[in-house]
Amino acid sequence: MLIEQEIFKKININAFQNDLIAWFKNEQRDLPWRKDQDPYKVWVSEIMLQQTRVDTVIPYFNRFIDWFPTIDDLAEADEDKVLKAWEGLGYYSRVRNLQSAVKEVREKYNGEVPSTPKEIAELKGVGPYTAGAILSIAYGIPEPAVDGNVMRVLSRILSIWEDIAKPSSRKVFEQAVRELISHEDPSSFNQALMELGALVCTPTSPSCLLCPVREHCHAFFEGVQNELPVKTKKTKTRDVQLTAAIITDTTGKFLIHKRPANGLLANLWEFPTVEIHHPMQIDREQIVTLFNKTLDLDIELEQIIGQIDHVFSHLVWNMKVYTGTITAKFQETNEWKLVSFEEMKEYAFPVPYQKMFKLYQSI
DNA sequence: TAATCGTGGTG
DNA sequence: TCACCAAGATT
Numbered sequence: 001m002l003i004e005q006e007i008f009k010k011i012n013i014n015a016f017q018n019d020l021i022a023w024f025k026n027e028q029r030d031l032p033w034r035k036d037q038d039p040y041k042v043w044v045s046e047i048m049l050q051q052t053r054v055d056t057v058i059p060y061f062n063r064f065i066d067w068f069p070t071i072d073d074l075a076e077a078d079e080d081k082v083l084k085a086w087e088g089l090g091y092y093s094r095v096r097n098l099q100s101a102v103k104e105v106r107e108k109y110n111g112e113v114p115s116t117p118k119e120i121a122e123l124k125g126v127g128p129y130t131a132g133a134i135l136s137i138a139y140g141i142p143e144p145a146v147d148g149n150v151m152r153v154l155s156r157i158l159s160i161w162e163d164i165a166k167p168s169s170r171k172v173f174e175q176a177v178r179e180l181i182s183h184e185d186p187s188s189f190n191q192a193l194m195e196l197g198a199l200v201c202t203p204t205s206p207s208c209l210l211c212p213v214r215e216h217c218h219a220f221f222e223g224v225q226n227e228l229p230v231k232t233k234k235t236k237t238r239d240v241q242l243t244a245a246i247i248t249d250t251t252g253k254f255l256i257h258k259r260p261a262n263g264l265l266a267n268l269w270e271f272p273t274v275e276i277h278h279p280m281q282i283d284r285e286q287i288v289t290l291f292n293k294t295l296d297l298d299i300e301l302e303q304i305i306g307q308i309d310h311v312f313s314h315l316v317w318n319m320k321v322y323t324g325t326i327t328a329k330f331q332e333t334n335e336w337k338l339v340s341f342e343e344m345k346e347y348a349f350p351v352p353y354q355k356m357f358k359l360y361q362s363i
Numbered sequence: 364t365a366a367t368c369g370t371g372g373t374g
Numbered sequence: 375t376c377a378c379c380a381a382g383a384t385t
Contacts (some may be wrong), residue, residue, distance in 0.1 A: 045381085046381065047382095048381090048382040048383095049380080049382095049383080050380085050381065050382045050383075051368095051369085051370090051379090051380055051381085051382060051383095052369090052371095052380060052381080053370095053371075053372075053379090053380050053381095054381080055370090055371095055372090055382085056370075056371070056380085057381090061383095086370080088369090088370075088371095089369075089370075090368080091368055091369055091370085091382085091383090092368085092369080093368065093383085093384080094368090094382090094383080097384090103374045124383095124384095125365080125383065125384085126383085127382060127383045127384080128382085128383090129381075129382060129383085130381085130383085145381080146384085147380090147381045147382075148379090148381075149378070149380090149381065152382090156373095166364090167364075167365090168364090191381090194381055195381095198380090198381080202374095203378085203379070203380095204378095204379095222371060232379090233377085233378075234365090235377070235378080256377075263367085263368085264367085264368070264369090265368090265369085266368090268378070280374025301370090310369095311369090311370085311376095312367095312368080312369060312370085313367075313368060313370090314366070314367060314368075316368095348369095350369075351370065351371095353368075364385100365383085366384100366385085367383100367384080367385080368382105368384090369378090370380100371379100371380100372378105372379085372380095373376105373377100373379080374376100374377095374378090374379105
């Protein structure tokens with residue numbers, strides 16, 4: 001790669017490290033996962049923080065560590081309870097991978113989180129960023145931990161015009177970190193880059209006048225901090241038409257269904273739902289038939305109580321919500337359960353179904 | 364590589 | 375209202 005030669009010329013590495021780390025030690029936020037360096041807690045926090053804001057993560061992290069204080073606690077827990085701990089956080093495969101990886105750590109590494117790049121990167125759900133974050137923060141090993149913050153900050157400081165939306169450009173920034181990282185305190189260095197990105201070197205209108213490494217910043221020198229980083233975008237969401245129903249039996253219990261183990265919202269619970277492919281040419285009777293045939297049920301729909309629109313990363317759900325009743329003897333299975341209001345609280349429901357139940361309660 | 368995988372905050 | 379965003383990984 002040709003870029004390293006330039007990096008050495010542009011930056012006084014020692015002064016940059018010192019200014020950055022000194023700022024971090026003074027200004028870092030007091031966060032629950034910074035109270036110690038327990039590799040398990042660092043790991044949990046890094047998984048939670050993937051694509052998720054710090055303020056959102058804090059209460060989830062505290063409750064998760066309360067429920068599962070150690071690797072053994074998480075490894076032995078029921079998946080339904082683990083998912084319940086993650087309910088509302090999103091990207092649920094993160095926590096299923098985490099539990100799977102924790103079990104592997106217990107079996108292969110005697111319960112100790114491995115401390116080599118190769119071994120840690122093999123764990124489920126641990127990609128290049130998370131591997132570097134755990135190695136540097138928990139073990140003090142000078143490995144790059146390149147997330148969106150780091151790419152933004154370094155694209156400005158080093159004036160790197162790579163498109164950070166391209167997966168291939170991450171390695172450019174990893175190489176940059178390898179040239180710049182403090183070997184005396186890699187933990188503070190990596191965290192400082194991210195903290196700077198979160199607090200000062202923000203995506204829009206960065207606070208350059210407050211920046212501790214302003215004098216090292218090529219973009220600030222050239223006045224192009226608002227043009228960096230280069231990031232192409234593409235977002236096309238598709239609409240999905242669904243009909244879902246709150247179905248009760250004669251005792252007032254609710255019919256719930258466990259979603260498939262793969263794909264969207266895997267292994268979470270939902271109220272019975274069918275997809276409507278051609279909403280213009282379907283009547284109520286056909287919807288009932290669709291429920292009974294698709295879901296192998298025997299139910300009757302009562303009335304529409306409203307509509308829930310929910311936006312995911314790559315699609316939008318338009319859910320028509322009905323109430324309904326069970327019209328025949330019902331047999332519980334692993335995927336189908338009839339639960340009381342109190343029992344329902346033990347099951348993890350994704351947000352659209354939480355919205356749906358609130359709608360039901362409001363009528 | 365591009366698509367998939369959630370949610371809540373923000374300008 | 376809506377595009378964009380936030381400590382990415384997997385397929």
